[in-house]
Amino acid sequence: MAGFQSLPGFREFYPEDFSRRQHIFNGWRKSANAFGFQEYDAPVLEPLELYTTKSGDEIEGQLFSFTDKGDRQVSLRPEMTPTVCRMVGAKAGALKRPIKWFSIAEFYRYERAQKGRLRAFNQFNADIFGEAGPEAEIELIALLIQCLGGFGLTKDDFYVRLSDRNLWFYYLEALGFDEAQTRGILSAVDRYEKMGDDAFKGYVEAHGALADDKKAKVLAFLKIKSLPELEATLTPLGSEKITARLTDWRKVLGGVAAMGLADFIAVDLGVVRGLAYYTGFVFEAFDRKGDLRALAGGGRYNDLVKKLGYADLPAVGFAIGDVTTGLLLEQRGLTPAYVGGPDIYVVIGGEAERRAAFADIQVLRAEGLRVEYPFKDLAFGKQFKAASESGAKLALIYGGDELAKGVVKIRNLTDRSEREVPRAEVLAEAQSALGKP
RNA sequence: GCGGCCAUAGCUCAGUUGGUUAGAGCACUUGAUUGUGAUUCAAGGGGUCGCGGGUUCGAGUCCCGUUGGCCGCCCCA
The missing domain is CATH 3.30.930.10 (Bira Bifunctional Protein; Domain 2)
Structure with missing residues (x-):
């Protein structure tokens, strides 16, 4: 176990972990888009003062803060709220009201990690600026419920x-x-x-x-x-x-x-x-079971934009974390199975056939189909085994016999049926076999 | 910042009162197999037993420290 370890409370996302995280991000983004929120992003590193102004000097103990090479006191962002207040505040006069924005970003807090809490984590943030009435709360609470319900979580969860x-x-x-x-x-x-x-x-x-x-x-x-x-x-x-x-x-x-x-x-x-x-x-x-930390939290903060030196702008917002959300989805069996495989695996007879296959592979890929093929020449048996293990739904067979006839063999790896199609029609046939446009 | 438990292969784990060259299953690579995939058989790679020190003729095993993980306290924007 030589070498290096990642820092405490920081995660590495191997492909399977990454796909789970992506599922969460995609769900959040879809909900926010449906509610008409616009996505933004901002710097990871900010002036320390942005946070001490908002929360007091005591907050520094829980920040990843340091002095940079230009002698600036800086901090990795522990939250999005002050940043988004600055962004909105700076252009408040030019933005159409209500201002409905969201972001999905990573945050850093120098705290002891425990269940549902890490030193680096992701949050979905949604805020409405410029609406003082409770209509903004209705919109945000509905969005919050959709952001969790969109994964299949119900009122019982x-x-x-x-x-x-x-x-x-x-x-x-x-x-x-x-x-x-x-x-x-x-x-x-x-x-x-x-x-x-x-x-x-x-x-x-x-x-x-x-x-x-x-x-x-x-x-x-x-x-x-x-x-x-x-x-x-x-x-x-x-x-x-x-x-x-x-x-x-x-x-x-x-x-x-x-x-x-x-x-x-x-x-x-x-x-x-x-x-x-x-x-x-x-x-x-x-x-509902109450054995996890809070999934999300938010509320109205009408004074903050002004406190940071900008216009007097009413605001409501909330944040959902990816750590607790992921734990809950896992508990409820709502984590989708990992699909890392291609749509199509191309079986290639030899060097001569490889060139013909490459031409078609490029055409298929340019249309967005996920296509894999073996880097090295392999026995057909091996290639079919690899095709099967890859999770592909179709195999395209580029053998000497087929190419001599100007055709490609399409094998459905699920029901094992095969048929030959003219090379010129490979794209259309593959798309229809996969049920893709 | 404080406390409890834990650390052996990529994963799950075994490893006798301290005793030769640290094992298994799964996974991975290769072969059996030069035109058809879930099985099977065979071979292989991979470990300074988290790290450092101590006790001992001898430490994966006992002791101390340290790092990391899990859980809890403080805090939780």
């Missing part, structure tokens, strides 16, 4: 939990919390599912004891799992902001339901999402 940081802010304000306390509470809510009551320890240390009646209300709120419960809790408060917000909620849930996707959505105020740049609706996709 995954679901999307929908929550709202705005409602949390409004509700906690109504309970008398100030802004710093509110952030402390949200941090506790974020961990409550995992840690239980201990989640509030940090809050108590920073802000003092939490009154029992208030804590009970917070706990009741984070356990809300439906719109009627939400309305019942909030309507009595009589706040205009809250009433307007509930209208947004009804729009989102009504829109998603009208698309026939209601079964994929769960109202769940227990979701608030870690870092605090989200400003409204937030959502996460999970597998």
